[in-house]
Amino acid sequence: MKIRILKHELNESIQHVSKAISSRTTIPILTGIKLEVNFQGMTLTASDTDISIQAFIPAEDHDKQIVQIDRPGSVVLPAKFFVEIIKKLPSQEIEMEVKEGFQTLIRSGSTDIQMVGLDPEEFPVLPSIEEDQIIMIPGDLLKNMIKQTAFSISTNETSPILTGILWNLSDNQFKFVATDRHRLASRTAVLDSADNIRFSNIVISGKTLNELSKIIPDQNTMIEIVVADNQVLFKIDRILFYSRILDGTYPDTSKIIPTTYKTELVLDTKKLSDSIDRAYLLSREEKTNIVRLQTMEDGTIEISSSSSELGKVTEQLEVAKFEGDPLRISFNSKYMLDVLKVVESQQLHIGFTGAMSPIIIKPLDDSQSLYLILPYRTTN
Amino acid sequence: MKIRILKHELNESIQHVSKAISSRTTIPILTGIKLEVNFQGMTLTASDTDISIQAFIPAEDHDKQIVQIDRPGSVVLPAKFFVEIIKKLPSQEIEMEVKEGFQTLIRSGSTDIQMVGLDPEEFPVLPSIEEDQIIMIPGDLLKNMIKQTAFSISTNETSPILTGILWNLSDNQFKFVATDRHRLASRTAVLDSADNIRFSNIVISGKTLNELSKIIPDQNTMIEIVVADNQVLFKIDRILFYSRILDGTYPDTSKIIPTTYKTELVLDTKKLSDSIDRAYLLSREEKTNIVRLQTMEDGTIEISSSSSELGKVTEQLEVAKFEGDPLRISFNSKYMLDVLKVVESQQLHIGFTGAMSPIIIKPLDDSQSLYLILPYRTTN
Numbered sequence: 001m002k003i004r005i006l007k008h009e010l011n012e013s014i015q016h017v018s019k020a021i022s023s024r025t026t027i028p029i030l031t032g033i034k035l036e037v038n039f040q041g042m043t044l045t046a047s048d049t050d051i052s053i054q055a056f057i058p059a060e061d062h063d064k065q066i067v068q069i070d071r072p073g074s075v076v077l078p079a080k081f082f083v084e085i086i087k088k089l090p091s092q093e094i095e096m097e098v099k100e101g102f103q104t105l106i107r108s109g110s111t112d113i114q115m116v117g118l119d120p121e122e123f124p125v126l127p128s129i130e131e132d133q134i135i136m137i138p139g140d141l142l143k144n145m146i147k148q149t150a151f152s153i154s155t156n157e158t159s160p161i162l163t164g165i166l167w168n169l170s171d172n173q174f175k176f177v178a179t180d181r182h183r184l185a186s187r188t189a190v191l192d193s194a195d196n197i198r199f200s201n202i203v204i205s206g207k208t209l210n211e212l213s214k215i216i217p218d219q220n221t222m223i224e225i226v227v228a229d230n231q232v233l234f235k236i237d238r239i240l241f242y243s244r245i246l247d248g249t250y251p252d253t254s255k256i257i258p259t260t261y262k263t264e265l266v267l268d269t270k271k272l273s274d275s276i277d278r279a280y281l282l283s284r285e286e287k288t289n290i291v292r293l294q295t296m297e298d299g300t301i302e303i304s305s306s307s308s309e310l311g312k313v314t315e316q317l318e319v320a321k322f323e324g325d326p327l328r329i330s331f332n333s334k335y336m337l338d339v340l341k342v343v344e345s346q347q348l349h350i351g352f353t354g355a356m357s358p359i360i361i362k363p364l365d366d367s368q369s370l371y372l373i374l375p376y377r378t379t380n
Numbered sequence: 381m382k383i384r385i386l387k388h389e390l391n392e393s394i395q396h397v398s399k400a401i402s403s404r405t406t407i408p409i410l411t412g413i414k415l416e417v418n419f420q421g422m423t424l425t426a427s428d429t430d431i432s433i434q435a436f437i438p439a440e441d442h443d444k445q446i447v448q449i450d451r452p453g454s455v456v457l458p459a460k461f462f463v464e465i466i467k468k469l470p471s472q473e474i475e476m477e478v479k480e481g482f483q484t485l486i487r488s489g490s491t492d493i494q495m496v497g498l499d500p501e502e503f504p505v506l507p508s509i510e511e512d513q514i515i516m517i518p519g520d521l522l523k524n525m526i527k528q529t530a531f532s533i534s535t536n537e538t539s540p541i542l543t544g545i546l547w548n549l550s551d552n553q554f555k556f557v558a559t560d561r562h563r564l565a566s567r568t569a570v571l572d573s574a575d576n577i578r579f580s581n582i583v584i585s586g587k588t589l590n591e592l593s594k595i596i597p598d599q600n601t602m603i604e605i606v607v608a609d610n611q612v613l614f615k616i617d618r619i620l621f622y623s624r625i626l627d628g629t630y631p632d633t634s635k636i637i638p639t640t641y642k643t644e645l646v647l648d649t650k651k652l653s654d655s656i657d658r659a660y661l662l663s664r665e666e667k668t669n670i671v672r673l674q675t676m677e678d679g680t681i682e683i684s685s686s687s688s689e690l691g692k693v694t695e696q697l698e699v700a701k702f703e704g705d706p707l708r709i710s711f712n713s714k715y716m717l718d719v720l721k722v723v724e725s726q727q728l729h730i731g732f733t734g735a736m737s738p739i740i741i742k743p744l745d746d747s748q749s750l751y752l753i754l755p756y757r758t759t760n
Contacts, residue, residue, distance in 0.1 A: 078689075080665070081661060081665060081690050081691075084661050085693070088654070088657060089658075090654060104691075110695060110696040110697070111655070111658060111693070111695050112694040112695075113691060113693050114691045114692040114694075116689060116690055116691045274468070278468050278491060281461060281464050282465075285461060309496060310458050310461050311461075311483075311493060311495040312493070312494040313491070313492070313493050314493070314494075315492075316490040316491075316492075317490070
């Protein structure tokens with residue numbers, strides 16, 4: 001392998017694929033990035049066995065030469081050092097040459113680097129995927145669906161299935177669900193192009209989807225998702241992102257979501273968020289995060305938290321609508337703030353079916369999102 | 381105590397004094413901020429016994445009312461919660477009232493806070509300082525002198541005196557020295573107004589001076605420094621910053637600084653910095669940070685580092701001047717980068733007296749700074 005390549009193009013692709021590098025891997029070859037050059041361009045691959053990312057840099061793009069190929073070939077280079085050094089090279093052009101024993105020379109300006117390369121034959125082969133079930137989704141929408149559910153996944157590795165986000169698709173309704181048994185987030189979107197496709201119980205690691213989010217470009221790009229037996233493949237421009245599907249059956253969460261309420265509130269999202277944020281500051285010092293919400297006789301609500309050592313915070317909040325029974329309920333303020341951070345509508349609807357039953361939060365102008373928080377059992 | 385106060389003025393002063401709060405204190409009263417109100421305004425004090433910071437908020441400033449005093453008084457409030465909650469209060473105006481048992485009511489918009497206050501009589505009294513030795517220094521200059529020396533202090537608590545910066549003043553020459561036995565930084569400034577003042581062996585904690593730096597405003601302010609027996613007091617606008625002087629005798633460092641050189645180089649600061657940064661990336665992976673500098677026959681120099689696992693980086697650098705003997709020397713690249721980060725001149729002079737003797741770095745257009753790095757003894 002002998003090439004010249006533009007630094008910023010190489011750097012961009014390295015940044016993308018390096019998201020698959022795990023710092024905890026025990027398999028030496030997976031600490032590296034595989035480079036493969038043919039006359040079409042360069043392909044970079046990185047993998048931690050759960051995620052694999054591949055990026056392609058074409059030899060030419062819009063008549064501009066990006067990679068000049070003198071000799072095709074391939075090598076695996078140590079990821080951490082490679083990622084950092086390429087970024088800092090002095091010239092916009094980089095020469096790379098793989099010598100005997102995968103010794104790799106990198107030259108840029110007056111900098112000479114010899115890198116110890118590894119045999120690309122040792123690098124795991126990417127899964128081959130049957131491209132039967134393909135859906136298309138705008139990048140912005142996918143990013144949003146991840147952001148609005150991933151915060152509710154479990155971080156507890158003892159129930160691995162709950163560290164994932166559940167995907168279901170039927171009748172063009174694409175639905176994400178995440179829960180850690182104390183709270184739940186769900187988000188549905190209508191897809192135009194999924195008429196004949198349906199799947200259920202596809203569970204993908206929340207951490208993986210957060211990494212995917214970082215690669216999705218800001219400008220609106222259509223993303224192709226291929227759902228296969230035990231892998232999902234995302235095609236984003238010139239990037240292929242493979243993720244393993246988690247083993248196991250996701251619990252049925254539909255039964256715990258109440259459909260009728262005893263008390264209903266409509267509130268300003270920002271004002272509720274600011275109030276709970278102040279009460280949270282105190283509840284956090286108590287390590288409990290417990291905040292109390294109470295409906296008042298004058299039709300307002302009171303948010304409060306207290307700490308024997310520090311004191312008490314009491315917030316008075318006006319409501320746009322209050323229907324049903326008076327209520328006094330305690331919940332984890334951090335969970336509520338997590339929801340309020342991802343809600344985009346100005347007002348939201350909160351439904352209660354009693355002090356011991358799940359709290360249901362829905363954005364007022366959006367029937368596609370639903371958040372659930374279990375209340376705290378408290379003595380006062 | 382009963383007052384109304386403008387939120388942003390209170391917040392600014394709280395931010396300043398809270399820098400004296402240590403999260404590790406075992407003395408409960410020192411986890412608090414003391415507020416004292418008289419008809420002139422409010423004084424806030426915080427202390428960790430090494431540092432004490434006091435900020436004054438006048439009742440009126442330029443005919444604008446900042447504090448409206450209904451009843452003077454004082455209280456100590458829990459710092460962490462107080463700092464965070466004041467920032468997040470909903471209205472620009474805050475009401476505060478201290479009730480029986482130092483219970484403190486804070487009201488802003490529709491937020492009500494009850495805070496458990498402590499008895500201000502328990503708060504330590506600030507040291508009384510004899511104001512005999514007073515010097516004036518521009519804030520920018522003081523900040524710079526701290527930045528250009530503090531990185532060389534020792535972080536090893538077994539020789540506490542080296543965790544400080546040594547101050548000397550004589551003949552209007554105000555000098556800072558810091559060393560951790562492997563490197564040294566010194567910076568001198570000429571003061572206009574210190575004709576009759578001289579002191580030596582005043583050592584102030586580098587960490588404390590870094591905290592002080594954060595309080596010095598960006599716009600140019602004259603700072604008054606009062607040097608007393610075991611305390612130094614900095615007066616910055618309406619802030620008083622007290623620091624303890626470290627006990628002990630600072631080692632005499634003058635003898636280790638060579639005055640003649642066997643090899644001298646003049647180099648471009650930015651280019652040297654970029655080259656060493658790249659070599660550092662590799663040397664860091666080896667955990668040694670060792671980089672080699674070698675003069676070449678063609679009058680250039682070569683910077684290199686190597687790692688048996690990863691490879692080798694070689695940098696060719698042109699020099700503006702090269703005088704004396706050929707040289708091959710190894711040093712800690714992190715130490716060199718620390719120096720290059722604070723050097724402001726475009727070119728610098730490096731003097732060597734052999735591969736085992738201290739390396740001396742001086743900015744080319746500035747005779748007031750000097751940096752020393754001890755080389756590594758290496759076999760190759």
